[in-house]
Amino acid sequence: EAQVTQNPRYLITVTGKKLTVTCSQNMNHEYMSWYRQDPGLGLRQIYYSMNVEVTDKGDVPEGYKVSRKEKRNFPLILESPSPNQTSLYFCASSLGTGAHGYTFGSGTRLTVV
């Protein structure tokens, strides 16, 4: 089944403790992206990747890092999480032409205390 898999689904952590949210897709998509969803703000893009070893900032990149060492994986790294990063995170992948839209993962609900 074609899908985007994120882990974990839920995570509670403390301020400053480094964490990684994993994302993997099995559709051989070149393009992958991370979004965060906050009430009243919709989804905002954090980072995206157009291919292996090619990543770039989205609209809200501060406090996040990403890497794209393999085509299928696109982990999101929070080096020093803060409470304002408490949010619902989605990984998405796409053929990338703009016409296909994205396939989304099930989401990771992160709480930073």
Next chain:
Amino acid sequence: AQSVTQLDSQVPVFEEAPVELRCNYSSSVSVYLFWYVQYPNQGLQLLLKYLSGSTLVKGINGFEAEFNKSQTSFHLRKPSVHISDTAEYFCAVGKGHNQGGKLIFGQGTELSVKP
């Protein structure tokens, strides 16, 4: 710059009634338009998309949307809703190959269907 505005944050409706969720976008170039649905505790699922051609687009679960270029709108409609349509709905605009076909999302509309 592109932007998307969903005009209603919440839409309560009774079962079997018609519903319209409104979406306006701004863009100086041709765009692709999407509606996604998010059921509780799930990711986003594509409902329908407009790329070109016929301005009336049909999607899954009986939903349809009409692209209106002059009004820069892409409103979502369903003639008769079910309890199971209760979810959050997102309108999004995408443009070309730049930035991985980046989608810009509206703020979302919460559809609540009551018996």
